[in-house]
Structure formats: C-alpha cells, structure tokens
C-alpha cells in the first residue's frame with residue numbers, strides 16, 4: 001500500500017529525514033516510536049504533503065501512485081488520513097459543516113454525487129457511536145475551545161467519517177484520559193479491515209496494548225534505526241532510548 | 255441524537271454548504287453590458303442638468319426647487335469633499351459624468367409582462383425574476399437600472415395592507431405629502447458633500463411606507479444596476495415604518511466591468527416610529543475593478559436611520575464585497591427612549607480595493623442600546639478600515655453599546671485598520687469595545703487540505719466561519735448568495 005524508499009526531506013535547508021525506508025501492506029498496523037525531535041511528525045507532514053517541507057531525495061508510492069506528485073487534497077482523497085498531533089482551530093466554522101464538506105469533496109474527487117443530508121446524518125450518527133463523541137461538540141466551531149482530549153477524539157471521528165485507506169495517527173494518545181484511550185483505540189480497531197492500514201506514532205507502550213502493531217519502528221535522528229515486532233515497544237519502555245542511541249551512533253561512526 | 259438535533263444540523267448544513275459546493279466562479283460574473291438603448295443627459299453638471307432630470311421625471315415644481323437648492327449648497331461645499339477617510343484615489347471630475355441615463359422603453363409598462371424583453375433578460379441574467387409567477391421566493395423587487403426604476407413587483411398585494419412600495423419618482427408624483435414630510439429629515443442635503451450632490455441629481459430609488467401596526471409579509475428588495483457607460487448612479491431611498499410596524503428590506507447591486515471608474519453616491523433614510531422595526535440589509539457587489547486596480551465603482555454612500563419612537567429598532571446588515579472605493583457609514587440616531595440600533599458588517603477587499611466603512615451610533619434617548627459587529631477581510635494589496643463612532647449624549651441615561659471589530663488578513667500585502675471613536679457625555683453609559691486581528695494560517699489551510707478540501711474551498715470555509723455572526727443576520731433568501739459572493743471575491747487571494 002505504502003512504499004517509502006530512501007526518503008530525505010527537510011525544511012528551510014535543514015535536513016530532518018535522512019533516508020527513510022518503510023513498507024506498509026494492507027491490513028497491517030505499524031507503530032513508529034522515537035525520541036522527541038527525531039522526525040516522526042515531519043514524516044507524517046511530508047507524507048500528507050505539507051507545504052514548506054522539501055523532499056530532497058527518495059520516493060513514496062501509495063496504492064500504485066507517486067504520492068509526492070499529488071496535492072495534499074488529492075492525497076487525502078486517495079485515502080491518506082493524518083490525525084494531527086496538534087489539530088488547529090477554525091473559529092466560526094462548525095465542525096459538522098467542515099466534515100460534510102470534506103466527505104463531499106472526497107466524493108467529488110471520485111466522481112460521486114454529494115451525500116444528501118439524511119444519509120450524511122445517518123452516517124454521522126453511526127460513527128459518533130463508534131468513537132463515543134458528543135453531538136454538541138460537533139455543532140461547535142472546529143476545535144475552537146475543545147479540550148486536548150476532545151480535539152483528539154474529533155480527529156478519530158473524522159477518520160471514521162472519511163474511511164481512509166491509510167491512517168497516520170500522530171500521538172493521538174497524548175492528552176487522552178485512560179478511558180478515552182480505550183474508547184478511541186476500540187474505534188480505530190473497529191475501523192480496521194483487510195484493505196486498510198494504520199501507522200501510529202506514539203511515545204507509549206500503553207496505546208499499543210489496545211492497537212496491537214504488527215511492526216514497531218524506531219525513528220532516531222531522521223532514520224529508522226530499528227524495526228521489530230510488538231516486543232520491541234516493550235523493550236523500549238523498559239530500557240529507554242539510550243541503547244538505541246548507542247547502537248545507532250556506533251553504526252554511524254562505522 | 256434527538257429529532258431536534260437532526261433538524262438543527264440539517265438546516266445549518268443546508269444553509270452553509272450548498273454555497274460552497276457550487277462550482278466556484280473565477281471572475282466578476284456580473285460584468286456584462288446589456289445592449290439597451292438609453293436616453294441620456296449630456297455629460298456634466300449644471301442647473302440645466304438638474305432641470306433636465308426633473309423634467310424627464312415629470313416632477314412637480316417644489317421638487318425641482320428642492321434639487322436646485324441642494325445643488326447650490328453643493329457648489330458652496332467644494333472644500334468639504336471628504337479627505338479624512340483612509341482612502342487614496344484620483345480626484346473625481348464631476349463634469350465628466352452623465353447624471354441621467356434611462357433605458358428607452360416604448361412606454362411605461364403597465365404590468366411586468368410588458369417590460370422590454372432585453373431588460374427582462376438583463377435581470378434574469380442577474381438571477382432576479384421580475385415575474386410575479388415566481389412567488390416562491392416571497393420577495394418583492396424594485397428593479398432600478400441606471401437612473402430609473404423599471405418595475406416593482408407584488409405592488410397590489412402590498413397595497414392591500416396599506417404598504418406603499420414603489421420607485422422614488424413615483425412616490426414624488428403619487429405621494430407628495432409623504433415625501434415632503436419625510437425626505438431629508440434624516441440626511442439633510444447639507445449633511446455632507448456626497449449627500450448634497452445626491453440631493454441635487456438623484457434619479458431614482460425606492461420608497462417604502464409601512465402603516466401603523468402592519469408587519470410587512472415579505473422581504474422588500476431593490477436591485478440596482480449600472481449599465482450605461484460614463485454614468486453615475488445616484489439613488490435615493492426612503493423607508494418609513496409607522497408605529498408598531500415591521501419591514502425587512504434588502505438592496506443588491508452590480509455593474510459592468512469597465513476600465514474607467516464610475517461614481518455611485520446614494521442616500522438612504524430610515525424612520526422608525528414607536529415600537530417599529532426596520533431591518534435593512536445590503537449585499538454590495540459593484541464592480542471592484544480588475545486585478546491591477548483599473549476601473550471599478552467609487553461608492554460614496556450616506557445611510558442613516560432614526561429611531562424616532564419609543565422602543566423602536568433599526569438594524570443595518572451589510573455585506574460589502576464590491577467597489578474599488580467604499581465610503582460608507584450606516585448610522586442610527588437613537589432618539590426614542592429604549593430604542594435599539596444595530597450594525598452588522600462584513601467588508602471584503604481584495605486586489606487593490608479600498609474600503610473605509612463603519613457606523614455611527616448616536617445615543618440621545620434614555621436606555622438606548624446599540625450593537626456593532628464588524629468583520630473586515632483583506633486580501634491582495636487591499637486596504638480595509640473600520641471607522642466607528644459611539645456617541646452618548648448628556649441625557650442618554652443608561653445607554654449601552656457593545657462593539658466587536660475583527661479583522662482577518664489573507665497574505666501580508668494588505669492592510670486592516672480600526673478607528674473606533676467613543677464620546678460619552680453621560681456617566682451612566684456602558685460602552686464596550688473589543689477588537690481582534692488574525693491571519694488565515696497556513697496550518698488552517700493545510701488542515702482542510704488534509705481532509706480533501708482544496709485551498710479555494712478552505713478559504714471560503716474559514717472566511718464564512720469568520721463572518722458567520724453577520725451572515726446569520728441576513729434574510730434566509732440572500733444568505734446563500736452572500737456566502738458564495740464572499741468566496742468568489744477572495745478567489746486567487748491565497749496560494
């Protein structure tokens with residue numbers, strides 16, 4: 001589904017990603033961990049097509065298409081979803097309207113008619129139950145004055161509504177209380193099919209108890225320096241990043 | 255989710271989304287010129303011009319005298335052409351303007367079906383139906399092209415209720431006692447330079463009189479169109495709401511694209527008696543000029559209402575997207591005790607447009623209240639200023655004002671300015687002012703992009719969110735149109 005080859009990217013002349021290789025197949029869950037500032041959010045932004053990030057080398061194939069050649073909105077329409085680490089606020093724009101626009105713009109991209117109000121509401125109601133989000137939140141302006149946890153829940157609600165092929169969850173667990181982590185994770189799990197995939201970025205093993213990854217990767221200094229199965233996350237939790245750092249630095253010197 | 259919630263979500267979605275879902279147009283879509291033969295005054299302004307206009311309109315002698323007096327006053331006001339606004343433009347040559355232009359119609363149509371097909375077509379193109387068959391919209395329309403009113407719809411139905419809704423020319427002929435009694439009582443000819451000019455040469459406009467206790471059952475609307483070249487448009491509107499009555503009125507306007515600037519100088523007067531309410535909405539979409547700032551309408555307008563009676567209310571709502579220059583301060587004189595004045599404004603400037611707009615709330619009566627909500631949106635190289643005055647007189651016990659002035663910037667070459675003036679002469683007054691300036695962030699746009707929404711649509715969503723409080727004030731029939739207009743005006747301003 002997603003094939004990243006030697007991806008190098010940076011911002012304002014500063015290199016942040018130094019050669020990422022990663023393959024994600026349909027039906028899989030991958031987790032990316034790594035110390036603060038290692039480039040996890042940058043990777044997510046580059047995949048989503050954020051302006052100002054400059055790709056200096058490498059390629060990314062997504063569902064057979066050259067992802068890097070697509071506009072951010074086309075990437076979204078092709079099925080790439082990013083749950084933001086810091087969702088932005090848009091004063092005055094009702095969350096429901098925003099989501100309806102998104103749903104219909106993506107339908108338009110695929111040459112489909114917009115959803116009528118009744119079908120849209122039906123869909124909303126169903127997905128609201130999935131992530132246990134409150135109706136009142138959705139009639140409020142987008143993320144404006146939402147608590148940290150509410151913003152994250154809203155991200156997952158949008159993911160449910162847009163039914164992406166690949167969802168990248170950037171620290172969706174941070175800011176969520178214990179119950180919310182469980183609810184949100186359950187939502188993500190229910191949305192899983194053999195045809196879609198999830199890439200979770202997290203600092204904590206806790207989330208991976210709920211969303212069980214097939215693969216865990218450690219991003220350090222712009223590179224994936226270690227990959228493994230879910231046991232790797234447990235090891236990291238126990239030992240911290242120091243052993244990774246040491247290994248990586250030794251490798252770099254060699 | 256309860257049934258109520260459904261309804262709520264559904265209506266709010268229908269109101270806001272259909273606008274954005276529609277294909278986005280790329281240029282000023284009203285810029286066409288209709289090929290209509292016109293009956294015009296010679297270029298330039300003199301007493302003869304005024305006599306010409308008055309004669310064309312078969313006006314009574316008193317009206318001609320009134321005009322001439324205004325003209326002489328205007329001549330003496332030469333030094334009073336306003337310079338204080340935050341606007342830059344080449345001086346207007348008042349001798350280079352045609353002050354009267356009327357589409358040639360064989361004879362005055364007796365019914366709307368008799369309106370010249372070419373004229374009809376013009377209004378159809380603008381999306382305005384003059385046909386009474388299309389009652390669905392429930393809007394009575396007075397259509398003014400260049401200097402004259404073409405037709406007024408729903409007249410008979412309104413007159414059964416005693417409501418007079420007609421062109422100003424007709425009111426002068428048919429209801430002289432009302433015109434004499436009220437004309438220029440709110441905006442005297444000497445009020446300002448442009449008001450004096452308008453008084454001298456005004457050509458047409460709408461007149462509306464709602465008698466005691468009558469609630470006008472439909473939206474009244476006037477649609478102004480400048481068609482002919484080199485002409486100015488100087489309309490005059492007068493609305494009187496007698497005790498306990500209610501009326502909601504809306505004006506819209508467009509003009510062809512032309513390289514030279516055209517002058518529009520209107521005067522609007524509103525009078526609300528005891529417990530009466532007037533809601534006046536404007537969707538101003540005069541041709542704004544091209545991307546380089548060539549052409550466009552100079553829009554110098556004096557709009558003022560007086561809350562004459564106890565507990566009366568006047569509410570101005572404006573969506574200003576057009577014109578090269580906008581100079582406009584719809585105001586309310588709060589004379590009656592417990593009267594209420596409101597001003598809701600969205601002003602959009604793009605490319606090289608300049609707007610200096612705001613309001614004046616003059617508290618005279620006791621327990622009077624005013625509310626100002628101004629949303630300025632600037633893009634391109636434009637300049638957008640809010641200028642407001644809240645005046646609380648000595649006798650205005652317990653006056654209250656709340657002002658909110660927000661500016662939204664798109665890009666970094668445009669300007670937003672706020673000039674709030676407050677004069678309080680009574681200690682019991684409470685005057686509050688809040689102001690914010692924000693920018694459409696790249697992060698907001700990227701967030702929308704990431705959800706499959708392209709930048710143009712994202713800007714429309716963000717801007718409509720920003721302007722929502724004002725847009726919600728518009729009559730339903732026009733809200734969607736106005737939202738589309740916001741989106742279109744800002745096209746190409748980001749990315």
Ligand SMILES: Nc1ncnc2c1ncn2[C@@H]1O[C@H](COP(=O)(O)OP(=O)(O)OP(=O)(O)O)[C@@H](O)[C@H]1O
Nearest residue numbers: 011012016034035036037038039040041042043085
């Ligand atoms: N827009 C930017 N301008 C300048 N530097 C940036 C920008 N975005 C990211 N960086 C830098 O790139 C590096 C990687 O940042 P990134 O946000 O990808 O880290 P992260 O792995 O997501 O960290 P965290 O765990 O704290 O979220 C950091 O040093 C950061 O300061």
Ligand SMILES: [Mg+2]
Nearest residue numbers: 040041042085
């Ligand atoms: Mg991060």
